[in-house]
Amino acid sequence: MIMKKIFLITTIASTIFAVGCSNNNEVGQEDFHIQENKNTISFVGGIDNNQTATRTSITHTIGNGAIAYWSSGDKIWVKDNSGVFHQSSAGVLNTTKAKGLFNMPNGMYSNGCQVNYVGGSSDGTKVTIAANQSQTVANDFSHAGVSGDCGTAIATGSGSSFVFTLQHKAAYLCLMPRSTNAAFMACKLTGIKIISNNAIAGVYDFSSGNLSTAPISSTSNTISLTTNNFSIPNIETQSFASYVVIAPGVHTLTIQYQLLDPNIGQAGTVTKYVSSTFVAGNIYDIKSNFDTNTIGREYYLWDAKYDTWFGHTADQPYKNDTYDTNGINNYPVSSSDIRWYNPTTSMSARAQNSSKDCPTTNEITWYAKFGDPHWDANELWAWNGMGTVQKGGMWIKKKAYISGFTASIGATGVDYNSNPVLQASFSTPAIQGRPSSSDINKYFFLPAEGRYRFFRDGKTGIMKDVGVTGTYFPSTNTPVVPSAPDGTYALHFTKDFLALSNGGTKKDAIMNWKAQ
Structure with missing residues (x-):
């Protein structure tokens, strides 16, 4: 047998x-x-x-x-x-x-x-x-x-x-x-x-x-x-x-x-x-x-040379509405700090440090208008060496699959890199659920990584909106109002929409990203 x-x-x-x-x-x-x-x-x-x-x-x-x-x-x-x-x-x-x-x-x-x-x-x-x-x-x-x-x-x-x-x-x-x-x-x-x-x-x-x-x-x-x-x-x-x-x-x-x-x-x-x-x-x-x-744990003020928690990683908060118990001592609050944002005032200047590989403001407009955003409420992600699993993020169409995509002009016909339109912003409604398995390779995923707010709820450096929103800087210096140089356009999303936002500030700590 x-x-x-x-x-x-x-x-x-x-x-x-x-x-x-x-x-x-x-x-x-x-x-x-x-x-x-x-x-x-x-x-x-x-x-x-x-x-x-x-x-x-x-x-x-x-x-x-x-x-x-x-x-x-x-x-x-x-x-x-x-x-x-x-x-x-x-x-x-x-x-x-x-x-x-x-x-x-x-x-x-x-x-x-x-x-x-x-x-x-x-x-x-x-x-x-x-x-x-x-x-x-x-x-x-x-x-x-x-x-x-x-x-x-x-x-x-x-x-x-x-x-x-x-x-x-x-x-x-x-x-x-x-x-x-x-x-x-x-x-x-x-x-x-x-x-x-x-x-x-x-x-x-x-x-x-x-x-x-x-x-x-x-x-x-x-x-x-x-x-x-x-x-x-x-x-x-x-x-x-x-x-x-x-x-x-x-x-x-x-x-x-x-x-x-x-x-x-x-x-x-x-x-x-x-x-x-x-x-x-x-x-x-x-x-x-x-x-x-798994994603990195580094959050930066716009084009900063060092990440926000450089030298203080043990005190970095990773839960919503929590902040470093040492307060402003550990979050950068002035230009004398090596972690401060790039202070350039030159309109359309390109980032030189941590944000230099981010998409330009023009490119952000193409993603925001034609990126066919899909909100994924269930996909888990985690920082490298910090905290617990998180979930939520946006699938956005890669530039190769967006007809007419170019860095030289915005999706609305305006060159946002050099001539920002005051208070201009727009959004695209998000589809609920990830793209189909046959199309998933046409999209890239951005986690809803939240951000550290410069000042919110009476606190400096407080973690906000992890799993709820995603905000990502451009590589171009495009303040919404030239008289307020710490303001900036940004890619922003919630479960409901993907947008070119005009409500960003370079003092908030945000993750960097690359155009895909």
Whole structure:
């Protein structure tokens, strides 16, 4: 008897916007026997007969294959000489899960009879790939059978003694998130939602021994996996893996990792994208690095040489409406401070220091008017080495996808770089939700990073509006009112709009950005 094995594994490595794939290889085969005179089928693979009834489980090792086991209560279906499928009794399995005996109470069988394993289905010709799956222990794929694992074989033999090899016909995902950011590592994985451009779950016809190309009922383009607060490791490891059964096929998948920071109650998602041909019988390793959702912690006054909390990083506040307890001693308040904004008064002068790579005011107008803003209320992000996870931000169309985009003139026909229009501002309503997976590469993401206000609520250097608004400086010196040189235009957004704002001040501390 041959142990049923899953051989080589396919690996898919994924980031926020890019995916790489390697070769696809066979998941596994299993050997069975219909024993002479007793109409029984003997399986290699199984479990102690006294255990709780479940369905097949899979033990997976990255790079070294995997082994599929049978569980107590498993049954198979065999097609008799009249073309009717009959269900076996529950398998009698040994304690090593390596062998089992399945009795066929009805039917006559000949060489070439078809054997189906259909998980928990009550019909030997149908398989249900569950739209809602559950995993209670990390790196445990014991839910494979109840989630939709299935297989088929053609038996060879004569009389009542047959041998056959079962081949798996679903596809499988092994999801492995990680992050070196302490904010993400403090979170727990509560679930994973997989959204496809086509069907990946439902009731499939399995009469031929292959899943039908589309479900025959209960069609779903989404699979939700409930997890039991799994940890996020800081290294690439299988120890915290989550598993999903999906229908094979060519799929573009949006994978939303659902996280909860139990310390502050913050919940949100980290989203990744995978496009591939998912072959029946293959298991795919999907590695997701959450560090791509990490941003710097440096906030600057306009074109300052040093960030606002330079020399005082231990006192930098990171929660809304909090400020340094040392007050104005740690926030720059005068031009004698090395962290003060660039004092140039030359109209249209370009930034020379921290803001020199930011878009010009003209470029900001193109984003504000034609950037097709999409507000993302759920995507999590975190500062590098500071605080906890935050969420909220705007997806804005990249300049390559904005017709007529130019730095030489504003989107309204005015050259804002050299001739600011007094009190001119405009906004574009935001669409709620991120762009589609097919268009996401046309957009870039700006977090709603809030800002440190020079003076607000009676405090200097108070953190305001994290997760609520985003404000970003231009690289050009374009004060709204020339007589007030510390005022400036800026890119500004809330959940409702994206705007060219004329209400900025160079004394506020804001993050820098680059045109994309």
